[in-house]
Amino acid sequence: MTPPSRCGSVAIVGRPNVGKSTLLNRLVGRKLSITSPKPQTTRSRLLGIKTEGLDQIIYIDTPGWQRRAPRELNRLMTREVLGALQQVDVIVLVVEAGRWCDADAHVFAHIRRRSLPVLLAMNKIDRLAGKSELLPELERRWAAGSFAEIVPVSARFSDNVAALEQSLRRFLPQRPHLFPEDQLCDRSERHLAGEFLREKLVRLLDEELPYSAGVVIDEFTEQGKLVRIFATIWVERPGQKAIVIGENGAMLKRIGEQARHDIERLLGRRVFLRTWVKVRENWADDARFVRELHRQLPAHAR
Ligand code: GDP
Ligand code: MG
Numbered sequence: 001m002t003p004p005s006r007c008g009s010v011a012i013v014g015r016p017n018v019g020k021s022t023l024l025n026r027l028v029g030r031k032l033s034i035t036s037p038k039p040q041t042t043r044s045r046l047l048g049i050k051t052e053g054l055d056q057i058i059y060i061d062t063p064g065w066q067r068r069a070p071r072e073l074n075r076l077m078t079r080e081v082l083g084a085l086q087q088v089d090v091i092v093l094v095v096e097a098g099r100w101c102d103a104d105a106h107v108f109a110h111i112r113r114r115s116l117p118v119l120l121a122m123n124k125i126d127r128l129a130g131k132s133e134l135l136p137e138l139e140r141r142w143a144a145g146s147f148a149e150i151v152p153v154s155a156r157f158s159d160n161v162a163a164l165e166q167s168l169r170r171f172l173p174q175r176p177h178l179f180p181e182d183q184l185c186d187r188s189e190r191h192l193a194g195e196f197l198r199e200k201l202v203r204l205l206d207e208e209l210p211y212s213a214g215v216v217i218d219e220f221t222e223q224g225k226l227v228r229i230f231a232t233i234w235v236e237r238p239g240q241k242a243i244v245i246g247e248n249g250a251m252l253k254r255i256g257e258q259a260r261h262d263i264e265r266l267l268g269r270r271v272f273l274r275t276w277v278k279v280r281e282n283w284a285d286d287a288r289f290v291r292e293l294h295r296q297l298p299a300h301a302r
Contacts, residue, residue, distance in 0.1 A: 008172035009058040014094035015103040016064025019123040023155040024061040034199035047186035056177040090171040097122040117148035126154040190220040197259040
């Protein structure tokens with residue numbers, strides 16, 4: 001008799017910028033979720049699926065946990081995290097090694113109410129001066145209690161990520177697989193293309209602007225070996241539009257080139273990308289417009 005298949009879902013949670021999305025990409029082995037040194041890069045839930053033999057692990061990347069949610073967009077992001085915790089088998093709390101702080105404690109206080117196993121992933125161990133720094137912290141966290149396991153990792157350098165996956169497998173219930181073996185993500189290529197474009201805005205532009213920008217893919221068509229993509233970047237003020245476009249269009253060109261490169265890698269095909277920048281005042285406060293952007297997500301992720 002063949003052994004039964006196992007399938008479980010893992011929510012990846014934590015305060016902003018600790019490396020949740022980088023970790024998801026490593027665990028799945030493909031860039032799906034966008035990452036940047038700035039907080040609030042991830043706006044909505046994303047599933048990354050890894051099937052290996054009898055085991056299927058469904059990883060759920062979530063926006064950073066926000067204590068205050070001043071705008072409609074932020075409130076939506078917090079709902080995304082809470083929603084992600086509804087139906088999971090295990091939670092990975094990501095923190096930065098050597099930097100446990102109030103915000104981490106705040107997230108932990110929330111998730112431990114769920115009476116689900118919580119694994120602590122201490123990320124960015126590459127930044128520690130030496131392993132000797134790690135040991136006392138591991139002991140402190142362990143003594144503070146309630147973690148099913150503590151795994152130090154470096155998502156950026158893929159250090160010990162396989163060990164984390166191994167630990168997670170123990171929590172997979174026997175269950176038929178929910179997704180086909182070759183499916184990596186719950187999002188369409190069209191949606192990921194928009195996200196990759198937004199990643200470049202976040203990375204290439206100054207602090208404030210990316211939070212005021214939203215991306216809509218207006219057209220995504222296959223033409224033989226080429227994929228043709230038309231996109232609109234929505235900003236809130238005419239001044240922001242000028243910044244995104246840059247002098248003689250230089251910034252928009254750079255954003256477009258970098259996004260195209262990532263999209264081509266994802267699709268394994270050549271891409272023709274054209275991008276427009278348009279203004280819509282205070283769109284991030286506008287519940288209807290935020291929902292409209294959000295509608296590009298599949299129903300279960302909304
Ligand atoms: P998220 O907001 O928690 O999803 O964090 P991201 O995955 O977007 O990462 C935030 C920043 O931390 C990015 O600049 C990443 O490159 C960086 N980062 C993530 N993991 C590591 C790591 O293991 N080591 C180091 N040094 N940086 C990391
Ligand atoms: Mg993220």
